[in-house]
Amino acid sequence: MAKVVSIKRTLWDALYLPSIIKGLGITLRHFFVNTFTSREIETLRYGEWDLPDYKDNPAKPEGWRGKKKTRDLPDRHRGLHRLMKRPDGSARCTACMMCATVCPANCIHIEAGEREDATSRDIEKYPATFVIDELVCVVCGLCVEACPCDALRMDSQQMMKPVAHRDDAVQQKDQLMSRGATSIAVDGGAGADWRNEYARLGDARQIYRPDRSFSDDPIGYRIRNTDSK
């Protein structure tokens, strides 16, 4: 059962040079492979290179070679939160506080409001404020699993951007909704079953593909002018 892996130092090892030559062979092979294929080596940029400013004016350092791209994030990647919308554009959230309850970091703050103009068919409750502090968030995804109406998701495919001030990482409801998309998870339709959502929805998953435009999302990319403070 057990396999003994110990080695003894032999005379061949004591000669020192054979293993050094062998090791140099390996490192030299890496050196030559990397030298002659460096144009094929992909340079992975950080997430903020995806932002419009960088896309339009990609700053190319001197002597920059090789392919450049940002990392492809998997479908399940837990990124910045987003609030999903009803077909009429309002937030799906009903301020039931499930996400705030389950959150181990207590980073979600919701204040419920009531719609005055609601008819009997409408849902009256809505979140008057919905704030997520992305710096406190531990990105565990439990809030998404706890949401009983597919209102909160983390599949925005956007990583947290660096912020100049901590306040900039506190996401308000409009920022969260700006990343949101229309969800149809209601009326017994294509329920957004988190566990096999993508497998079952097939083509309909396009609905859930994140909106990758960054233009209306100021999070993390707002550098405050220090003079105006």
Added chain:
Amino acid sequence: MAQAVKKGDTLPQGLEVTRRPLGRQRLDGVDLPTDEMVLNMGPAHPATHGTVHIKLTLDGEKIRQADVNVGYLHRGFEKEAEAHTWAEIFPYTDRLNYVSPMLNNIGYALAVEKLLGISAPKRAQWLCMIVGELARLADHLTCMAAQVMEVGAFTPYFYVIKCREWIWDLLEAISGARLTHSYVRVGGVAADMPENFDKQTIDIIDRITKVIDEFDALMTRNRIFMDRMMHIAVISGEDAINYGWTGPCLRGSGVDYDIRKVHPYLAYDEVDFEVPIGINGDNMDRYLVRLEEMRQSIHIIHQCFAKMPEGPVAVDNPRVMLPPKREAYNSIEGMINHFKLVVDGIEVPAGESYSYTEAGNGELGFYLVSDGSGRPVKCRVRPPCFMQMTAMGDILRDHLLADIIPTFDTLNMIGGECDR
């Protein structure tokens, strides 16, 4: 001036001429006795990766005594766990051994399942084995990369850390996060593996096999590396057991004890793998055991994909798992079930249990006490590397100052796990 002394000569200040078992003789009797010096190494020493304080009593370059003080990364995991429901603790377990978080997830899930008296479906167990062995690979790769870096070989570090990136990409694809996975749940896993995950994994572990072979050829038979690692920090099997060692460090001392083999959990009794052991219990053997364990992990992952059954990945028990989202959206029963589970947590029957799994460093144990409510009364972690750190002062005695860092790494102290 400095006169060579022979074995048997009596020197002042109790310095005696010793002869090491094999190989190393460079200090024997050639250094002059000096005044003892106390040196504080750490807690934030650039060469130790982990905040640990070692109070050294040095005689020249020789260590007379080393007092290891741990606890600088204490974040109160065990107390914090008492304030959360059973399911909410998973993100905290990610931060125990932050080099292989998936193994902590598995260890904790198995502990709660033991208390509940349930077990995850077969497919979830095999998935746990796959991601667990991937995490073990990442753990050992990191440990060995740091080992060779600390004895001065910086190039292999990058070859090996590249492999760890591939593994993290895989784990991100299956769980959604590179490091803090929170993937395993009580009674299953969060999601089945994504499309093409098996092909990607096999492709990547084949690439990793090549890198491990390259790393082996580059380092193992290198005389400088052997001189730095062999017969350093020797501990016998009996001593290691008495100190409570487990895992690769214990196996390096020649004790054939692997929890996956001796007390199989998940489906480890259905896969074929060998337990590597060393003989001398020195740094070299601990290195070689980890090297071979990575090959065995790759062997296990290949078998897992071949043998993994189809089926659900979460237990069909409304008291444990959240209902499918379709039910939570569309039926009042599902909605109530969902709310009760989130607000009250899983109601684990009153009692206590100790569950232990083979994590990257050894036996990761969770001792849980429940009073029947949704939160644990006590959640105690048995961190494997804490036991190894208790012995570090003893096994380093009469070694050189420069031997601390490689030894510290082969013992593989992970601050998050050791200090909780």
